[in-house]
Amino acid sequence: MITAAELIKKLEAWSDTTGDYSKTCDTVKCGDPDKPVARIAISMFATPDVIRQAARWRADMLIVHEPSFYSHMDVRLENDPITQAKEQLLKEAGLVLYRFHDHPHRKPFDMICEGELKALGLPYHNFANAHWAVNTIELDEPITPRQLGRIMQERLNIAQPKICGTMDQLCSRISLCFGTPGGVFEELRSDDIDIVLTGEACEWMLGEYARDAAQLGFCKALIIMGHIGSERDGMKLLAQKLPEIQPGLAVRYFECGEVYSYPRFY
Ligand SMILES: [Fe+2]
Numbered sequence: 227m228i229t230a231a232e233l234i235k236k237l238e239a240w241s242d243t244t245g246d247y248s249k250t251c252d253t254v255k256c257g258d259p260d261k262p263v264a265r266i267a268i269s270m271f272a273t274p275d276v277i278r279q280a281a282r283w284r285a286d287m288l289i290v291h292e293p294s295f296y297s298h299m300d301v302r303l304e305n306d307p308i309t310q311a312k313e314q315l316l317k318e319a320g321l322v323l324y325r326f327h328d329h330p331h332r333k334p335f336d337m338i339c340e341g342e343l344k345a346l347g348l349p350y351h352n353f354a355n356a357h358w359a360v361n362t363i364e365l366d367e368p369i370t371p372r373q374l375g376r377i378m379q380e381r382l383n384i385a386q387p388k389i390c391g392t393m394d395q396l397c398s399r400i401s402l403c404f405g406t407p408g409g410v411f412e413e414l415r416s417d418d419i420d421i422v423l424t425g426e427a428c429e430w431m432l433g434e435y436a437r438d439a440a441q442l443g444f445c446k447a448l449i450i451m452g453h454i455g456s457e458r459d460g461m462k463l464l465a466q467k468l469p470e471i472q473p474g475l476a477v478r479y480f481e482c483g484e485v486y487s488y489p490r491f492y
């Protein structure tokens with residue numbers, strides 16, 4: 227049986243071998259890397275519910291895209307009861323927890339972007355990689371931000387995409403800033419871009435820029451998808467690909483859900 231460390235090596239080689247990974251966050255966060263692994267859980271975040279569900283499914287390893295301990299490098303907060311309780315839960319679950327973030331974004335076709343575009347299912351041309359985790363496309367058929375938001379609800383299962391700026395103008399030049407990459411404001415300001423899609427954004431700056439642009443007659447919109455909604459289908463794609471990379475594994479995607487609740491207040 228393959229060990230967690232061997233699987234990680236294979237996975238990283240499959241993604242990209244050209245980047246400088248001397249300071250990567252793609253490391254084992256807890257558990258024994260020499261543990262043999264056959265059952266692999268995948269999620270966006272290692273939430274307590276995901277850890278419990280993965281343990282119940284008897285997962286040997288959990289692969290996540292995002293940090294588990296509230297800092298990019300998963301540095302543990304000192305004297306923090308939430309951190310301690312989560313650490314304990316992971317220990318009891320006996321999982322190898324590994325973060326897969328830099329490698330998939332650096333894959334020749336950014337794996338997260340590939341998964342999102344596949345799930346959106348909108349034909350496009352002129353795909354270009356602008357820079358780290360930022361890609362641009364031109365849609366074959368123009369679409370309004372309102373229509374795009376609806377498609378996100380239906381196909382990406384995003385509860386409430388938030389739209390700043392123009393709502394009903396036809397647009398075709400889209401910048402894909404899934405997650406929270408750098409350079410989103412520059413994308414929004416670009417003459418070549420009508421709509422910017424991103425996971426999270428600074429409301430007072432980017433949101434208001436898009437609103438001003440629209441009120442001044444420019445065709446410009448920012449769609450905030452939520453961090454999970456903007457990258458989840460990329461990790462779901464990994465769940466599909468992993469059995470091809472390492473045959474014989476049992477692989478399952480575990481849904482962590484959006485971080486927000488959308489309650490009705492009666
Ligand atoms: Fe990401």
Ligand SMILES: [Fe+2]
Pocket residue numbers: 292404405406453457
């Ligand atoms: Fe992210």
